[in-house]
Amino acid sequence: MKCYRLFIPYSRWRDAHPIVHSQKYHRRRRVCRLISKTLSKMALSSVLQSESADFSFNNDRSFSFGCRFGQTDLGFGAAPGDRLNFAIKASLGPDDKDGPERKIEFLHGTTTLAFKFQHGVIVAVDSRATAGAYIASQTVKKVIEINPYLLGTMAGGAADCSFWERLLARQCRVYELRNKERISVAAASKLLANMVYQYKGMGLSMGTMVCGWDKRGPGLYYVDSEGNRVCGDLFAVGSGSMYAYGVVDSGLRQDLSVEEACELGRRAIYQATYRDAYSGGQVNLYHVHSEGWTRVSQEDVLKLHHQYQEPKK
Amino acid sequence: MSIYDRAITVFSPDGHLFQVEYAQEAVKKGSTAVGIRGKDIVVLGVEKKSVAKLQEERTVRKICALDEHVCMAFAGLTADARIVINRARVECQSHRLTVEDPVTVEYITRHIATLKQRYTQSNGRRPFGISALIVGFDYDGTPRLYQTDPSGTYHAWKANAIGRSAKTVREFLEKNYTDEAIATDNEAIKLAIKALLEVVQSGGKNIDLAVIRRNQPLKLLESKEIETLVAEIEKEKEDEAEKKKQKKST
Numbered sequence: 307m308k309c310y311r312l313f314i315p316y317s318r319w320r321d322a323h324p325i326v327h328s329q330k331y332h333r334r335r336r337v338c339r340l341i342s343k344t345l346s347k348m349a350l351s352s353v354l355q356s357e358s359a360d361f362s363f364n365n366d367r368s369f370s371f372g373c374r375f376g377q378t379d380l381g382f383g384a385a386p387g388d389r390l391n392f393a394i395k396a397s398l399g400p401d402d403k404d405g406p407e408r409k410i411e412f413l414h415g416t417t418t419l420a421f422k423f424q425h426g427v428i429v430a431v432d433s434r435a436t437a438g439a440y441i442a443s444q445t446v447k448k449v450i451e452i453n454p455y456l457l458g459t460m461a462g463g464a465a466d467c468s469f470w471e472r473l474l475a476r477q478c479r480v481y482e483l484r485n486k487e488r489i490s491v492a493a494a495s496k497l498l499a500n501m502v503y504q505y506k507g508m509g510l511s512m513g514t515m516v517c518g519w520d521k522r523g524p525g526l527y528y529v530d531s532e533g534n535r536v537c538g539d540l541f542a543v544g545s546g547s548m549y550a551y552g553v554v555d556s557g558l559r560q561d562l563s564v565e566e567a568c569e570l571g572r573r574a575i576y577q578a579t580y581r582d583a584y585s586g587g588q589v590n591l592y593h594v595h596s597e598g599w600t601r602v603s604q605e606d607v608l609k610l611h612h613q614y615q616e617p618k619k
Numbered sequence: 620m621s622i623y624d625r626a627i628t629v630f631s632p633d634g635h636l637f638q639v640e641y642a643q644e645a646v647k648k649g650s651t652a653v654g655i656r657g658k659d660i661v662v663l664g665v666e667k668k669s670v671a672k673l674q675e676e677r678t679v680r681k682i683c684a685l686d687e688h689v690c691m692a693f694a695g696l697t698a699d700a701r702i703v704i705n706r707a708r709v710e711c712q713s714h715r716l717t718v719e720d721p722v723t724v725e726y727i728t729r730h731i732a733t734l735k736q737r738y739t740q741s742n743g744r745r746p747f748g749i750s751a752l753i754v755g756f757d758y759d760g761t762p763r764l765y766q767t768d769p770s771g772t773y774h775a776w777k778a779n780a781i782g783r784s785a786k787t788v789r790e791f792l793e794k795n796y797t798d799e800a801i802a803t804d805n806e807a808i809k810l811a812i813k814a815l816l817e818v819v820q821s822g823g824k825n826i827d828l829a830v831i832r833r834n835q836p837l838k839l840l841e842s843k844e845i846e847t848l849v850a851e852i853e854k855e856k857e858d859e860a861e862k863k864k865q866k867k868s869t
Contacts, residue, residue, distance in 0.1 A: 485726065493718040500717070 415584025417546030418448055418459040419574055420515045420526055421554060422539045423562045426595040427517045427524045429457055430571035432546070432579055433587035435464070444587035453478055455598040456494055456518040461543045462511035462531065470512060474498045491518040491525025492537070499535040506533050513543045519596050546578030546585040553577050564593060568602050576610045638746055639739055642769035645748035649694035651782040652681065653814045654752040656764040657807035661754040663692045663829045664811040666782070666819045682829040684837045686711040689724055689755030690829060694782030696748035703747055707731055724755040724763035728773045736771025746770070750781040756833050784818040791817050804832065812848055823849035
């Protein structure tokens with residue numbers, strides 16, 4: 307580029323040539339948007355048309371690379387490695403370069419939690435949605451019921467999570483019909499991870515935990531839009547995850563009873579909502595056991611606050 | 620009628636797909652293969668075609684492993700079989716990658732059958748000229764035997780034969796496949812050899828045998844072992860004949 311030939315930083319060249327810069331800049335953005343639109347249309351149509359649980363990949367997958375160039379220039383996209391630390395993408399701040407993109411509601415401000423114990427998996431989530439400092443809703447459903455024996459939690463973009471998990475539900479049902487047996491949690495989470503991996507780098511934001519019970523016992527996988535897929539016994543995702551980890555780590559034993567485990571999950575989410583501004587609303591609790599999942603309770607955080615603080619007085 | 624057998628995609632007026640039926644004729648020309656499902660063992664036996672003097676014997680293998688716990692034998696065009704086997708092997712591994720579980724025998728049979736059916740419904744392609752016998756154990760330990768044919772259908776069997784003189788062998792199996800006959804592993808292997816001996820000339824030299832035992836990989840029996848078993852069978856036959864003679868004379 308011209309600025310490099312003159313051995314000056316890009317920012318100085320940009321300030322010295324406002325008109326040329328703005329033309330080049332907007333042209334680049336138009337091209338990038340056009341490409342990502344075509345790529346996503348092609349990729350989406352191939353996912354929707356895919357026969358079988360896509361075990362045999364067709365050869366027309368050459369387009370499934372991400373639109374990577376210019377990502378940092380254009381200012382969107384989380385830094386890589388962000389999701390791996392379960393850290394939030396802190397405030398969708400007042401960056402007026404990409405106005406429309408930034409106003410989208412993201413559920414990074416959230417607390418979702420899931421852990422395995424001897425009687426299955428407990429899934430506990432809060433229900434607050436924020437856009438900057440504005441609380442958009444206190445009654446968001448962050449647990450998606452994929453099918454009667456699989457649950458998915460929602461963190462990140464609400465539309466991304468619910469769309470891809472509904473697509474996953476469709477694939478799981480097709481698998482069940484074709485193979486006359488339920489899909490395993492490992493396979494379901496792998497299908498989801500493979501689906502979103504095709505869109506890596508295109509701006510999907512999704513951090514979900516796939517929980518269920520299959521012939522191997524309780525299953526818990528964390529899948530996100532960066533392409534991570536991790537099996538584990540305990541995950542907490544969102545801005546309040548650190549507070550929730552503290553509570554669960556101190557109270558988790560393998561030999562908990564169902565009620566004790568539910569109470570542990572409830573307490574963990576409550577403590578997270580107590581300290582984290584971006585989590586709140588109600589605590590939704592689910593229990594996954596060998597027969598499927600059951601909705602255990604939905605309690606308002608304020609009510610829990612009185613319940614826990616009462617004995618102290 | 621012959622104008623309806625040019626392109627595969629065309630039905631004849633009386634509802635036949637002639638190319639598929641001609642493919643089944645090609646299968647009937649192939650060398651015999653027999654499969655037997657025992658209780659803890661599955662056995663595949665094939666008739667070895669005699670090779671020319673200068674040809675290396677081991678390069679012609681009619682029994683192939685698709686994965687550790689599944690294998691298949693075919694009858695028909697060897698080249699077509701090679702393609703089908705390659706695709707099946709890749710599918711077994713893809714399944715392991717995506718689902719984190721080994722394939723069930725039914726799944727891989729269904730995949731092969733779907734592949735064959737696709738070739739009966741595309742433009743400019745002819746069907747695969749092979750029938751396959753697919754045997755193996757599922758991860759829950761159940762033994763399975765499936766047969767596919769060029770039209771793309773598949774069925775589960777307790778014992779079956781394909782290829783030349785398949786009818787004779789199948790009739791022999793129908794008479795002799797009883798619960799006692801497959802009670803032990805050895806008995807099941809002997810049943811397979813007996814079935815093949817019905818149609819194979821010159822005895823044990825022209826038989827190839829493979830077994831899969833539960834939780835063990837595919838094992839191809841060596842010619843020495845086959846010879847021993849054949850000798851045992853002959854001896855049993857003689858003993859039976861002796862007993863019959865004695866009964867008659869008393």
